[in-house]
Amino acid sequence: MFNLLKRRIILAAGGTGGHVFPAQALAEVLVPKGWRVFLITDNRGNGFANEFPEQVEKLVLNMSNPSGAGKINFILSFWFLIKSLITVLQFCILVKPSIIVGFGGYPSLTSMIIAKVLRKSSAIHEQNATLGRVNQMFQNQVDLLVFGLRPKNRQKRKVKSLVLGNPIRKAILQVNPDEYFKLPTSSFVIFVVGGSQGANFVSSIACDAIIGLPENIRKKVKVLHQCRHESISEIKSKYDAHNIKSETKSFFSDISFCFNRANLVIGRSGASSVAELCFFGRPSILIPLPTAVGNHQFLNAASMQEIGACVILNEKHLNPADLRKKIRYILENSRAAKRMASSAKKLSKPHAALDFASELENLILREMK
Secondary structure (H helix, E strand, O other): OOOHHHOEEEEEEOOOHHHHHHHHHHHHHHHHHOOEEEEEEEHHHHOOOOOOOOOOEEEEEOOOOOOOOOHHHHHHHHHHHHHHHHHHHHHHHHHOOOEEEEEEOHHHHHHHHHHHHOOOEEEEEEOOOOOOHHHHHHOOOOOEEEEOOOOOOOOOOOOEEEEOOOOOOHHHHOOOOOOHHHOOOOOEEEEEEOOOOOOHHHHHHHHHHHHOOOHHHHOOEEEEEEOOHHHHHHHHHHHHHOOOEEEEEOOOOOHHHHHHHOOEEEEOOOHHHHHHHHHHOOOEEEOOOOOOHHHHHHHHHHHHHOOOOOEEOOHHHOOHHHHHHHHHHHHHOHHHHHHHHHHHHHOOOOOHHHHHHHHHHHHHHHHHO
């Protein structure tokens, strides 16, 4: 076992919960193992980083990346990059990490550059079925490349690459998921989830599809609906007008409770959502975000659809009637629903964080020899 004083690690993740939550899950494993863990994130990412272990020390990059074209925006973008590189460099010199791990987002870009400058051991974790922009840049320049889902592009790589799964947060792993076939049949719980960023399209079309269900089904339905704060009143009033029981919130603090009660999940197909969906083993209707970089949400969902674990619907041509047909099919065909649930469960990798931590420890041990 190597010296505890040298067990220092920087996790770099920003932008969305899809990057931050797996970093949190890894931190929850590393801290009890004696690692001193540091998180580099940005303003947006910090909004999802409230439940990291209290021992984790954070550096929040207080800057934004200007959008749009033009010389001024180019200059500002360059200035923000230089400023953040200096900040991260100073932080790394102070912390003296054994390894730096990038999970994606702007903080991952600056951290991977500084890892190269300081010749630090490094790893990246790609949550999706295709590499994001930052991870594409550094895929052959790190010591370890870890995938959450089996990549669609199975090219030969210059570095060690593994498919370990997406780390799942401790609060979720502590739940013992109810077997799908043991859920009550007297009622149907539909969980509509928009992901960490919310999803106006999914919220709106799911609500319109559900309120149009036949009355005999509506009587049995209860909806747990996550949407943006500004949409809560409108969506709640629609359910009330059709006598549908619902809980409508911008954020469910106990997301595991929602997954565990659900007979059906409707949502996007970000990597963390897919991992949690598979952990609980629930049938799902997934509507991939069409603007996702590299079409990664479709590829994530496709990995589930290939084994019959979900239904994929294309946002471009989707209407409430088509979504309603799929909802009815799953709710009225228990055998098909159970097959989907079982298939989803087969994709679950609940030990992903532990496996990733072990690989990082092995990497550091090899570097010390």
